[in-house]
Amino acid sequence: MVELGKVREELDAHGQSHLLQFYDELPPRQQAALLEQIAAIDFARLDELIKRYVVAKGDFAPPRQIEPAPTVPAHPVDEKTAAEHAAARKLGHELLAAGKVAAFVVAGGQGTRLGYEGPKGCFEVTPVARKPLFQLFAEQILAASRRWGTSIPWYVMTSPANDVATRAYFRQHKCFGLNEADVFFLVQGTMPALSPEGKILLAQKGRLALSPNGHGGSLTALRESGALDHMAQRGVELISYFQVDNPLTRCIDPLFLGLHRLREAEMSAKCLPKRDPMEKLGNFCLADGKLSVIEYSDMPEELAMATTDDGRLRFSAGSIAIHVISRAFVEGLTDGQTGLPYHRAEKKVPFVNEQGELTKPEKPNGIKLEMFVFDALPLATQAVILETERSEEFSPVKSATGEDSPTTSLHDQVRRAAAWLENAGVHVPRDADGQVAAAIEISPLFADSAEELAAKVDPNVEIATGQSIYFGSRGQTGGLK
Secondary structure, three states, X not given: OOOHHHHHHHHHHOOOHHHHOOHHHOOHHHHHHHHHHHHOOXXXXXXXXXXXXXXXXXXXXXXXXXXXXXXXXXXXXXXHHHHHHXXXXXXXXXXXXXXXXXXXXXXXXXXXHHOOOOEHHHOEOOOOOOOEHHHXXXXXXXXXXHHXXXXXXXXXXXXXXXXXXXXXXXXXXXXXXXXXXXXEEEEOOEEEOEXXXXXXXXXXXXXXXXXEOOOOHHHHXXXXXXXXXXXXXXXXOEEEEEEOOOOOOOOOOHXXXXXXXXXXXXXXXXXEEOOOOOOOOOEEEEEOOEEEEEOOOOOOHHHHOOEOOOOOEOOOEEEEEEEXXXXXXXXXXXXXXXXXXXXXXXXXXXXXXXXXXXEOOOOOOEEEEEEOHHHHHHHOOOOOEEEOOHHHHOOOOOOOOOOOOHHHHHHHHHHHHHHHXXXXXXXXOEOOOOOEOOEEEEOOOOOOOHHHHHHHOOOOOOOOOOOEEEEOOOOOOOOOO
């Protein structure tokens, strides 16, 4: 039980005594909960962060020298890269068959920006079967487990806001066919929201204003939850990391896994060519000789706009938040403070004012501190950046309308499915503008690549204009009932 006197002393010593201003008004249960929240804060560490990121604003200092990062092409361009790709795929298959790979999804977000009440992973995204994101990923993992005769564990990071709902959703859907023992839930850490003066804000009289500590906090969460120990017990050596909002993500990619191991990397990433200089993707760079991601908002404009002699962007490698990370690297990184920097974000944070009234600000009033997982890249002794194709692996759902919306992602999913079918010799109807004139969905349990689909599908299958057709787990085709 947390002692009130000790909490008061701690708060007085760190200038945060206002957190107990309404303590005497609270019922006993809320008093105890507030004391526990306060006791969980490392105030000495928080003081350092306030000094660096709140008072001093943690301004980004550009590196002295910024060069494009070396990347591995998505497809072989010569005999050397062809040989490396072949060796990597073979090694990736061996790693999977040996049970040395785990999947890890960062799924702490809510679907608020999509107009959906609930965890974003429960949002339905596919064009015909209307599968939620969680099911789409679960089927990929299940298909890969069957393909390589193993059980691939899946680590699902939730947040305090959606943990209960996410676990209930998985129970309701019986883990989407996965063995319950192969699904491990962990909860993302939080950080207090702060005023510009460095004071912790109250969300209610008896509750601190807390927010997730960023996707970089996922690495700490792996240790604190016991997930790293769980991986070690199962013999997992490589973690396939992805975020929940991208339906085209390849959760398990033998080529990527094999390249990571072949080059003895500690952390690797996928990239894709940016559409334009100002696309909101981080830039893979060599910053003072260290592989890093520079956020699009921090990239000097003259570098963002720079082109090569043939007119291509000089800094074209955009980050899409897909990684392979060695378990041993995470263990070393999280043995104590992670060493990842924090990033300051000014946000509108509802708070209780000095009069005890809940205030909903109309402009940013609070500061949230977040860690980004890509900031671990400069700490790795070796890394691989593998190019991929946007049409194959990237079409996130972030906003209700416009760019990166459910509508754009549905179109991209249909386009990819159509391209796979046409590669297999199937005729796909198209309209006068060349757009696919049918709704097509391919279950990962049927095929998770163009190559696998070509080996399974009947090229004589007929798809009619306007038809909704689903290639399901049993290899059947036809309109979904």
